[in-house]
Amino acid sequence: MRLAVIGAGAVGRSVVELAGEYGHEVVAVADSSSAVVADGTGGTGGPGSDGRAGVDPDAVAARKAERGIVGDDDPADALAADYDVLVEATPTTLGDAEPGFSHVTTALERDRHAVLANKGPVAERFGDLRAAVDDSDGEIRFEATVGGAIPAVSTVEDIEPGHVTAVRGVLNGTANFILTRMAAEGLDYDHVLAEAQDLGVAEADPSFDVDGTDAALKCVILANVLSFGAVDDPTDAREFTLEDADVSGIRDVPGSALRLAAEDGRTVRLIGEATGEAVRVAPRLVPENGTLAVSGTQNIVQIETSHAGRLNISGRGAGGPETASAVLGDVGRLE
Amino acid sequence: MRLAVIGAGAVGRSVVELAGEYGHEVVAVADSSSAVVADGTGGTGGPGSDGRAGVDPDAVAARKAERGIVGDDDPADALAADYDVLVEATPTTLGDAEPGFSHVTTALERDRHAVLANKGPVAERFGDLRAAVDDSDGEIRFEATVGGAIPAVSTVEDIEPGHVTAVRGVLNGTANFILTRMAAEGLDYDHVLAEAQDLGVAEADPSFDVDGTDAALKCVILANVLSFGAVDDPTDAREFTLEDADVSGIRDVPGSALRLAAEDGRTVRLIGEATGEAVRVAPRLVPENGTLAVSGTQNIVQIETSHAGRLNISGRGAGGPETASAVLGDVGRLE
Numbered sequence: 115m116r117l118a119v120i121g122a123g124a125v126g127r128s129v130v131e132l133a134g135e136y137g138h139e140v141v142a143v144a145d146s147s148s149a150v151v152a153d154g155t156g157g158t159g160g161p162g163s164d165g166r167a168g169v170d171p172d173a174v175a176a177r178k179a180e181r182g183i184v185g186d187d188d189p190a191d192a193l194a195a196d197y198d199v200l201v202e203a204t205p206t207t208l209g210d211a212e213p214g215f216s217h218v219t220t221a222l223e224r225d226r227h228a229v230l231a232n233k234g235p236v237a238e239r240f241g242d243l244r245a246a247v248d249d250s251d252g253e254i255r256f257e258a259t260v261g262g263a264i265p266a267v268s269t270v271e272d273i274e275p276g277h278v279t280a281v282r283g284v285l286n287g288t289a290n291f292i293l294t295r296m297a298a299e300g301l302d303y304d305h306v307l308a309e310a311q312d313l314g315v316a317e318a319d320p321s322f323d324v325d326g327t328d329a330a331l332k333c334v335i336l337a338n339v340l341s342f343g344a345v346d347d348p349t350d351a352r353e354f355t356l357e358d359a360d361v362s363g364i365r366d367v368p369g370s371a372l373r374l375a376a377e378d379g380r381t382v383r384l385i386g387e388a389t390g391e392a393v394r395v396a397p398r399l400v401p402e403n404g405t406l407a408v409s410g411t412q413n414i415v416q417i418e419t420s421h422a423g424r425l426n427i428s429g430r431g432a433g434g435p436e437t438a439s440a441v442l443g444d445v446g447r448l449e
Numbered sequence: 450m451r452l453a454v455i456g457a458g459a460v461g462r463s464v465v466e467l468a469g470e471y472g473h474e475v476v477a478v479a480d481s482s483s484a485v486v487a488d489g490t491g492g493t494g495g496p497g498s499d500g501r502a503g504v505d506p507d508a509v510a511a512r513k514a515e516r517g518i519v520g521d522d523d524p525a526d527a528l529a530a531d532y533d534v535l536v537e538a539t540p541t542t543l544g545d546a547e548p549g550f551s552h553v554t555t556a557l558e559r560d561r562h563a564v565l566a567n568k569g570p571v572a573e574r575f576g577d578l579r580a581a582v583d584d585s586d587g588e589i590r591f592e593a594t595v596g597g598a599i600p601a602v603s604t605v606e607d608i609e610p611g612h613v614t615a616v617r618g619v620l621n622g623t624a625n626f627i628l629t630r631m632a633a634e635g636l637d638y639d640h641v642l643a644e645a646q647d648l649g650v651a652e653a654d655p656s657f658d659v660d661g662t663d664a665a666l667k668c669v670i671l672a673n674v675l676s677f678g679a680v681d682d683p684t685d686a687r688e689f690t691l692e693d694a695d696v697s698g699i700r701d702v703p704g705s706a707l708r709l710a711a712e713d714g715r716t717v718r719l720i721g722e723a724t725g726e727a728v729r730v731a732p733r734l735v736p737e738n739g740t741l742a743v744s745g746t747q748n749i750v751q752i753e754t755s756h757a758g759r760l761n762i763s764g765r766g767a768g769g770p771e772t773a774s775a776v777l778g779d780v781g782r783l784e
Contacts, residue, residue: 132756136609263757265604272603272778274471403738405763421467422598422774425764428740430757439757443607 115445118142118195120217121203122174122184125231125258128438129201131171136442138199139168143184144192146204150174150185151195193220199445203231206331208356211235218243222250229444231258231437237331240338241353248348255444260332261285263436264429266415267339268447273419275343275390280418282387285332287411287431288316288323289364289384293372293397294409297381302369315411325363326395327356329386333395334359336388344390352390359393367397375399381407450780453477453530455552456538457509457519460566460593463773464536466506471777473534474503478519479527481539485509485520486530528555534780538566541666543691546570553578557585564779566593566772572666575673576688583683590779595667596620598771599764601750602674603782608754610678610725615753617722620667622746622766623651623658624699624719628707628732629744632716637704650746660698661730662691664721668730669694671723679725687725694728702732710734716742 115138119126122145133140142151152168174184193200200221204214211234218228218235223246230236235243236256247254260266261283270278284290288310295306307324310316322328334354342351364384375381381402386395400406405426408414413431418424430436450473454461457480468475477486487503509519528535535556539549546569553563553570558581565571570578571591582589595601596618605613619625623645630641642659645651657663669689677686699719710716716737721730735741740761743749748766753759765771 128756135612263754263760265600265607265760268607269600269604272600272781273774274778274781277470277774419598419774421463421770423765423768423771425598425600425762427760427762429760433758435756436758439608439612439754443609446607446609 115198115449116141116196117199117201117445118192118197119201119203120144120192121205121232122178123203123205124434125437125441126201126203127175127178128434129203129441130169130174132435132438132442134171136446138442138445140171141168141197142192142195143169143174144189145178145184146189148183148185149187149189149192151187151191193217197226199227199229199448201229201231201441202235203441206233208234208238211238215239215242218254219246222246222252222254225251227252227448228254229258229441229448230254230256231441233259233331233335236338237334238355240342241348244342244348253448255447256335257444258437258440259335261413261415262429262431262433263439264413264415264427264431265440265443266336266427268443269417269425269427270336270339271343273417273422275340277420278340278417279420280387280389281336281340281415282385283415284383284406284408284413285386285415285431286323286326286329286384287413288320289326289329290408290412291315291410292324293364293367293382293384296367296369297372297376300369300373303365303367324365326361326384329384330356330359330361330393330395333386333388333393337390337393340388340390354393359395361395362397364397376402383407450474450533450784451476451531452534452536452780453527453532454536454538455479455527456540456567457513458538458540459769460772460776461536461538462510462513463769464538464776465504465509467770467773467777469506471781473777473780475506476503476532477527477530478504478509479524480513480519481524483518483520484522484524484527486522486526528552532561534562534564534783536564536566536776537570538776541568543569543573546573550574550577553589554581557581557587557589560586562587562783563589564593564776564783565589565591566776568594568666568670571673572669573690575677576683579677579683588783590782591670592779593772593775594670596748596750597764597766597768598774599748599750599762599766600775600778601671601762603778604752604760604762605671605674606678608752608757610675612755613675613752614755615722615724616671616675616750617720618750619718619741619743619748620721620750620766621658621664621719622748623655624661624664625743625747626650626745627659628699628702628717628719631702631704632707632711635704635708638700638702659700661696661719664719665691665694665696665728665730668721668723668728672725672728675723675725689728694730696730697732699732711737718742
């Protein structure tokens with residue numbers, strides 16, 4: 115498939131780097147201020163170093179590193195390029211979820227597919243997105259928006275949303291790293307947060323992760339999959355946004371709570387849960403050696419089914435190549 | 450989709466019972482000596498109690514329980530019925546994998562799809578099956594042959610076999626139940642086996658499970674998926690059968706070995722591993738609270754990937770409804 119990759123952060127760059135290995139061709143790459151469109155599709159990009167037509171991944175990486183741009187074309191040129199699948203990998207934005215939402219609907223209006231790594235459009239405007247899909251010959255997929263490399267969305271789709279009663283899990287690696295270290299070292303939140311920031315596991319402003327917003331967005335997306343997937347007529351589905359989520363983070367979890375839990379063979383994890391009716395994220399007590407007590411930056415998703423019991427899927431919940439592999443798995447499902 | 454279900458054991462009967470819930474219609478059911486084919490497709494079966502056309506699940510279950518037959522038609526009538534997907538749920542046989550192999554190829558020759566719960570054809574004659582698929586408009590799927598409800602095959606397919614370096618795990622619930630009880634109670638193999646047989650967890654002849662044959666067949670199937678999935682030309686793929694597997698079971702694991710392991714924070718599990726080059730099944734030491742140390746009849750599959758690290762998927766590895774849900778998930782993927 116011919117891919118236009120919008121967004122040149124860790125995920126976008128990994129998609130550009132790995133696409134050829136999956137038999138796909140990157141015909142355009144854009145960041146917020148620049149773009150490169152492959153020759154023959156109206157741009158200045160040369161053939162790849164592997165001899166394939168399409169954008170040269172190494173040249174994109176080099177320009178991004180040296181000059182802070184991906185190429186000499188305009189971002190609009192990438193959106194107008196001749197692609198089969200638009201990969202939306204710009205940063206997650208809330209509310210109107212722009213500019214990601216418009217990037218995706220532009221692709222759908224052209225009857226092209228879109229694969230999202232950006233949580234905004236599927237968490238905040240799922241109903242608008244479904245409506246745009248209904249008017250298009252293109253489809254959308256968004257495995258990369260939930261749990262990085264973990265196939266949460268496609269597994270729920272295969273089981274069929276009508277036969278899934280709930281999905282819960284540990285969906286934020288930063289919060290999980292902090293809770294794991296607090297329990298292991300008997301340290302307080304502020305101390306471990308500083309350590310996580312030094313290690314690059316936590317952002318300078320960690321709010322999005324430690325307040326539960328990121329985990330809540332993932333659960334909202336799963337709730338939308340469960341709600342819309344269980345009905346024949348989309349107008350019968352309940353749409354969820356971040357506002358519908360009941361969220362508390364880990365800032366107020368005292369080290370003493372973890373010490374008390376440990377004496378009882380338990381520990382604390384930030385658990386998100388989604389059903390077709392509700393979304394909740396909160397620190398919860400779980401068995402110390404239990405399935406939900408994944409360590410460090412690992413994520414886990416538990417899928418409760420009507421006929422097949424409980425499925426547990428754990429793995430790397432973040433990372434450029436990990437998330438890019440979910441994006442490319444989605445592209446494969448569109449073939 | 451219209452299903453013909455061949456085999457009326459726990460899995461076949463669960464597929465018949467659940468198909469309607471997944472929006473499918475069972476038009477024929479056969480066991481080894483009898484069949485029922487729905488009216489309008491040349492048989493004696495009445496409409497379902499839910500008013501749908503097709504075979505009545507309750508009537509099939511009642512006849513099987515009371516008279517040991519599923520209906521008054523001939524098994525050949527079911528194979529000749531007007532179905533979209535043939536569900537092969539007869540017992541696994543080795544060597545020529547008959548009669549399952551012929552059931553599947555008959556469907557493919559008619560350009561119909563086949564979904565297998567029977568491990569024989571995909572473990573013992575994968576190359577012949579691929580060749581039959583290449584000559585057909587029908588496809589085959591076989592998620593139910595590996596790990597019951599666990600989506601092992603489809604997850605490997607989505608990641609793409611060329612990007613999976615190995616698949617390993619605990620793939621036999623009977624052997625795992627025995628090892629779990631031996632470790633928990635400090636009992637020897639023979640004692641726990643007798644207990645498992647009383648509970649119906651182990652067969653009167655437990656060889657297939659405790660000697661590692663069942664786990665090996667599942668690993669052989671995964672090795673074939675990895676080998677054939679990584680090449681463009683099937684003739685370049687290495688085909689695996691049970692004969693290619695290096696297998697040792699759990700009969701010779703002494704209780705003392707489990708006690709020694711426990712002193713070291715470890716335990717013993719029957720671990721199967723498949724790559725595109727080899728298949729191995731043997732009892733192995735694993736961390737007592739580690740990911741591979743699933744308890745009782747649980748199964749776990751670990752997928753090692755090139756770009757996304759390790760994925761762990763655990764759940765119920767056996768059971769009628771659990772395995773039927775994998776079959777119906779495959780049917781859904783064929784739509």
